[in-house]
Amino acid sequence: MNLIQIKNCYKVYNNGVTAIADLNLTIKKGEFVFVIGASGSGKSSLIKMLYREERPTNGSVIVGGINVAKLRNSKVYKLRRKLGIVFQDFKLLPKLTVYENVAFALEAIGMNSKEIRPKVLKALESVGLKEKVRSFPNQLSGGEQQRVCIARAIVNEPKLLICDEPTGNLDPEISKEIVKILDKINKEFETTIIMATHDREIVNKMKKRVILLEDGVLTGDYLKGSYKAHESN
Amino acid sequence: MKAIRIVIRGIRDAFKSVFRNFSLTTAAITCSTITLILVAVAMILSYNVQSITKDLEKELTIIVYFKEDRTEEQIAELKTKLSNMENVETYDFKDKETWKNELKAYDETFNTSLDYFTENPLLDSIVVKVKDVTHLKETTNEIRKYEYVESASFGEEAVLENVIGAFNIIEKITVVMVFALVVVTAFLIGNTIKLTIFSRRNEIEIMRLVGASNISVKLPFVFEGLVLGILGSIIPILITVYGYVILYDHFNGYIFLSMIRLVKPFNFIIYVSLIVLGLGSIIGMIGSYLAVRRYLKI
Ligand SMILES: Nc1ncnc2c1ncn2[C@@H]1O[C@H](COP(=O)(O)OP(=O)(O)OP(=O)(O)O)[C@@H](O)[C@H]1O
Ligand SMILES: [Mg+2]
Numbered sequence: 001m002n003l004i005q006i007k008n009c010y011k012v013y014n015n016g017v018t019a020i021a022d023l024n025l026t027i028k029k030g031e032f033v034f035v036i037g038a039s040g041s042g043k044s045s046l047i048k049m050l051y052r053e054e055r056p057t058n059g060s061v062i063v064g065g066i067n068v069a070k071l072r073n074s075k076v077y078k079l080r081r082k083l084g085i086v087f088q089d090f091k092l093l094p095k096l097t098v099y100e101n102v103a104f105a106l107e108a109i110g111m112n113s114k115e116i117r118p119k120v121l122k123a124l125e126s127v128g129l130k131e132k133v134r135s136f137p138n139q140l141s142g143g144e145q146q147r148v149c150i151a152r153a154i155v156n157e158p159k160l161l162i163c164d165e166p167t168g169n170l171d172p173e174i175s176k177e178i179v180k181i182l183d184k185i186n187k188e189f190e191t192t193i194i195m196a197t198h199d200r201e202i203v204n205k206m207k208k209r210v211i212l213l214e215d216g217v218l219t220g221d222y223l224k225g226s227y228k229a230h231e232s233n
Numbered sequence: 234m235k236a237i238r239i240v241i242r243g244i245r246d247a248f249k250s251v252f253r254n255f256s257l258t259t260a261a262i263t264c265s266t267i268t269l270i271l272v273a274v275a276m277i278l279s280y281n282v283q284s285i286t287k288d289l290e291k292e293l294t295i296i297v298y299f300k301e302d303r304t305e306e307q308i309a310e311l312k313t314k315l316s317n318m319e320n321v322e323t324y325d326f327k328d329k330e331t332w333k334n335e336l337k338a339y340d341e342t343f344n345t346s347l348d349y350f351t352e353n354p355l356l357d358s359i360v361v362k363v364k365d366v367t368h369l370k371e372t373t374n375e376i377r378k379y380e381y382v383e384s385a386s387f388g389e390e391a392v393l394e395n396v397i398g399a400f401n402i403i404e405k406i407t408v409v410m411v412f413a414l415v416v417v418t419a420f421l422i423g424n425t426i427k428l429t430i431f432s433r434r435n436e437i438e439i440m441r442l443v444g445a446s447n448i449s450v451k452l453p454f455v456f457e458g459l460v461l462g463i464l465g466s467i468i469p470i471l472i473t474v475y476g477y478v479i480l481y482d483h484f485n486g487y488i489f490l491s492m493i494r495l496v497k498p499f500n501f502i503i504y505v506s507l508i509v510l511g512l513g514s515i516i517g518m519i520g521s522y523l524a525v526r527r528y529l530k531i
Contacts, residue, residue, distance in 0.1 A: 074447050076441075077441075077445060077446045077447065078444070079444075080443060080444030081443075081444035082444075085442055091435065091442075093435060104439065104440075104443075105439070108439070108440040108443050108444070108449065109443065109445055109446075110235040110236075110238050110446075110449060112235075112238060156443070156444075
């Protein structure tokens, strides 16, 4: 079962920059995929197309059965409800508590508070933050804040979790913790995870499928664990 | 259920931000208050003037005097002519003897002075009521044509035309002013909404990322405009209701020596209030709609 199917995809920005060129890629349900490449290689552009922040200029990007290229603006929310997104900058609301920040995602889609409560607590438990429900974001460490973001991204039990450099702002130790949580989510809930990263150490250690972009071109698609071997060659 | 939740959330957020941006909110509400007061006053005035002119028009009649040497046949002829005229509603023949007796009964001076005459100096007359006052002049001219008619005229013509003319000008000026104020108000409300949109852009971004539908993202802002418009119509409505009732009671319903009758307060002020409320809401929503369209591109 392919969750993501990308065919002959191009992304050319208005300024003429080709961020993605002739990309063909399929990702199955339940996979954990790293997207790596130098700065400017098109990782964020690829990720933005997956949640329809950007439209492909050409070709097709199908996510969970929805063709992103043809998705109308007014229907984007239908796609977004199927996925969770985590960013390098956490995008937490400073005036809301941890609990409220996570609950916000469910309130925003019109869920009632009775349904919301158990889901929020479960999500916070998955990231190990059940004790911090009443804290405000500025009372948390960077790693804890990112865990709140992960909880918010998975609270609606999405099939796909998209992460754009989630550890970009964190120490190596904390980064490892975050990736461990993602790995746990991947295994426990069979959530498909796509993570763009610069962190070679993490990629080497985790032994997952790795997609390598160079100037917008896919130059390597390494199956589980084969990336490190390639690197050492 | 879900729709209700979205609406409740929208209203809650709207009230929150109305109080958060207090100074701009106050400006917007003040402006819509002024606009709506003007609208209410203009409506009350125009409605009353309309009803007054209608009252006056009802009184407008043509008085036809026959020449001294008219014959009975000529009187009969004019009566049939009048019956055939399209614009004539009713007519009322009054001979000179009836006039004389009425005048004598009305006033002592008339009584004595009329006694000096051996012959009745007055003329026979017909009072004609028309259906459509706007054709009063044509009908009068038509009656004047007959050789046995001494005169045919209608009173208060000039006064009425002056009043209506003056009021038309006032009405036009008011319409222009109200229109300008409506635009300014919508603009101010739009600006308030714009500020809210900017102050909540992080929230909006997250809402969109987690899959809030466009309507639930936009709704709070439309509600905010609605709330501003409604808040702006409270004072005008109070002024309409209390002001008009007090005015009406003060004059006992009549002004200018009982000549002019005011429109009864009920249900008139309820209609005016509803229109003020509706207009306030519409202005608020237009303002927020414009801001949402401009600054909330989704
Ligand atoms: N909105 C945009 N408009 C124009 N050009 C853009 C836009 N976003 C990205 N680009 C360009 O597209 C190319 C790919 O950018 P992208 O952000 O996808 O790279 P990246 O791999 O995520 O880099 P980084 O590792 O630094 O985040 C770059 O050359 C960038 O300048
Ligand atoms: Mg990037």
